[in-house]
Every structure is written in C-alpha cells, then in structure tokens.
Amino acid sequence: MADKLTIVVHSGDMDKIYSAMIIATGALAMGMEASLFFTFWGLMRLKKGGLEKGPLSKMHMLGLGKWMVGRRMKKANVASLDRLFKDFKELGGKIIACDMTMDIMGIKPDDLRQDLITDCGAVGSFLQEARESKVTLFI
Amino acid sequence: MATIKVNCVGETCPIPLVETRKALRNAQKGDVVEVTGTHPASKKEIPMAVKAMGLELLGIEDEGEKWTIKIRK
Numbered sequence: 001m002a003d004k005l006t007i008v009v010h011s012g013d014m015d016k017i018y019s020a021m022i023i024a025t026g027a028l029a030m031g032m033e034a035s036l037f038f039t040f041w042g043l044m045r046l047k048k049g050g051l052e053k054g055p056l057s058k059m060h061m062l063g064l065g066k067w068m069v070g071r072r073m074k075k076a077n078v079a080s081l082d083r084l085f086k087d088f089k090e091l092g093g094k095i096i097a098c099d100m101t102m103d104i105m106g107i108k109p110d111d112l113r114q115d116l117i118t119d120c121g122a123v124g125s126f127l128q129e130a131r132e133s134k135v136t137l138f139i
Numbered sequence: 140m141a142t143i144k145v146n147c148v149g150e151t152c153p154i155p156l157v158e159t160r161k162a163l164r165n166a167q168k169g170d171v172v173e174v175t176g177t178h179p180a181s182k183k184e185i186p187m188a189v190k191a192m193g194l195e196l197l198g199i200e201d202e203g204e205k206w207t208i209k210i211r212k
Contacts, residue, residue, distance in 0.1 A: 003191075025153050026156060029153060029156040029159065029188060030187070030188045030191055030192075031160075031188060031192035076151055077149055079153075079154050084153075090161065091160060
C-alpha cells in the first residue's frame with residue numbers, strides 16, 4: 001500500500017478545515033502523498049471567497065468565539081488557510097470536489113476556486129484514492 | 140553543491156516541516172538544506188521526515204531556543 005493520506009473533508013467549520021489542512025500539508029512534508037475529498041459543508045469553503053468563512057465548531061458564539069480564537073492564532077503565528085492550501089498544492093497534493101454536493105447545493109464549477117481543485121468526482125473517486133491509502137480520515 | 144538556508148524562526152506547526160520539504164524538493168541531489176527554527180516539536184519531527192524520505196541527517200545544532208538542522212539531499 002502506498003504511503004498516502006486521504007481525507008474526506010465534510011465539515012466546513014474553520015477549526016476542522018485547519019485540522020484537515022495541517023494534517024494534509026504535514027503528510028506531504030513527511031514524504032507522503034495526500035488527497036482531499038471536499039464534500040457538503042467542506043465544499044462550501046472552496047467557493048470563491050469562502051476559505052476563512054467557516055464558523056468555529058464549538059463556542060462560535062455568533063462569531064465572538066471565532067474572533068477570539070482567530071486573535072490567539074494570529075498571536076501564535078499560525079499560518080493562514082490560504083497559505084496552507086498554497087503549500088498543499090505546491091507539494092503536489094490533490095483536491096477533489098464532490099459533484100453530488102455541487103448538484104444539491106446548486107454550486108456551479110465557476111463558483112469554486114478552480115485554482116485549488118484538481119478534479120471533480122463522486123464516491124468512486126474517493127474510494128479509488130482511499131483503497132490505496134495507508135491513512136484515511138473523515139473530518 | 141549548494142547550501143540552501145531556510146529560516147523558520149517564530150513559525151509554528153506545520154510551517155517548519157512544510158518549508159523544509161519545499162526546500163528539499165527544489166534542491167539538487169547532494170545539496171545541503173539548513174533549516175533554522177524555534178518551534179520545539181519541529182526539531183523532533185523534521186529528523187523523522189528526513190529518515191522517512193531516506194535522506195541524510197548531517198546534524199542538529201542548538202543555540203538557546205534556536206535550532207539548526209542540516210540535511211543532505
């Protein structure tokens with residue numbers, strides 16, 4: 001089996017997108033391959049201008065919690081999602097957009113960050129990646 | 140053989156690891172990549188990545204909070 005990581009990014013919550021992107025760029029940095037399958041709320045983050053728009057999964061408090069966590073992240077010098085996506089792509093990571101989600105949510109390819117997306121696909125594309133991955137996660 | 144310096148002072152997870160990988164990808168075989176940082180976990184994890192990728196760890200130097208890791212591609 002390949003030294004590969006595949007993650008289903010189902011959540012659009014800001015903190016969970018961070019978890020997914022840190023693990024994924026980390027995997028590439030450790031010499032693994034990495035594929036991310038963006039579906040449901042996760043795919044919403046790939047809409048133009050949507051990257052940082054997700055709420056906090058807990059203690060969002062109408063945005064106050066997110067603002068506080070954001071301030072602490074800045075203080076701790078945590079990389080922006082934009083930078084993590086850029087690094088992910090530069091290191092050869094693959095991003096697959098779920099086309100059923102696009103149908104359900106009425107998202108057109110033009111609405112999405114095509115500069116980030118490698119491919120559109122359905123469950124078969126995910127499984128094709130997953131069956132050859134040592135590590136699979138659902139976030 | 141060139142020496143490529145990567146400055147990750149003040150950077151946190153996963154940037155030192157990612158910047159090391161980027162530098163190694165762009166380096167030629169035989170080049171030395173020298174990463175300097177302050178993030179404590181990366182000091183342990185960069186050598187793990189180096190080992191996993193089958194590269195040569197030339198050494199780790201400490202200077203207060205700062206560490207420098209030398210890797211040969």
